[in-house]
Amino acid sequence: DQQVKQNSPSLSVQEGRISILNCDYTNSMFDYFLWYKKYPAEGPTFLISISSIKDKNEDGRFTVFLNKSAKHLSLHIVPSQPGDSAVYFCAAKDSNYQLIWGAGTKLIIKP
């Protein structure tokens, strides 16, 4: 039973446009959500996070939106740059301090 789902295995976006990556979850007890970015042959690196008491968090070109009623969060990247091409993972924290991960979405930024 996948508690965190990233339904798009890949996404292709033109450079300069907005990239929107989506993540759905089933457990309403998750209290913290994170996005990580991963390049090939490297470990994931932390990108941005959001507490369940907020609905938006912004950091430079990256904004995460949380819709608790829909159990949905999204990551917006504006404008998209070639260096943003990577796999993006969504993760949610449960009450046992465990992170539940999505399967990842491969973002390809086209020049």
Next chain:
Amino acid sequence: KAGVTQTPRYLIKTRGQQVTLSCSPISGHRSVSWYQQTPGQGLQFLFEYFSETQRNKGNFPGRFSGRQFSNSRSEMNVSTLELGDSALYLCASSLQGGYGYTFGSGTRLTVV
């Protein structure tokens, strides 16, 4: 400050052998988690150690085990290796788990 260090970076083993992977967390971090990444499978959680105790465990067979030492360094052991164990094994540390994870670069294990 030094990041999370995983050794070795690459490893080739034969089916049936066992392997031990090592992870040195960021100084002061007490939580260490291990993940397996295979193509198209995302990050599969193996287990988490906090202050030398296994706090969380994923759905992996008993051939996968781990431990954490008093200095927070952690080891992961896989016994009776199978071809399907070929993967990138990632270690992540944080102060207390759940967020603020920093990942190592991983150990690429190939089983032949």
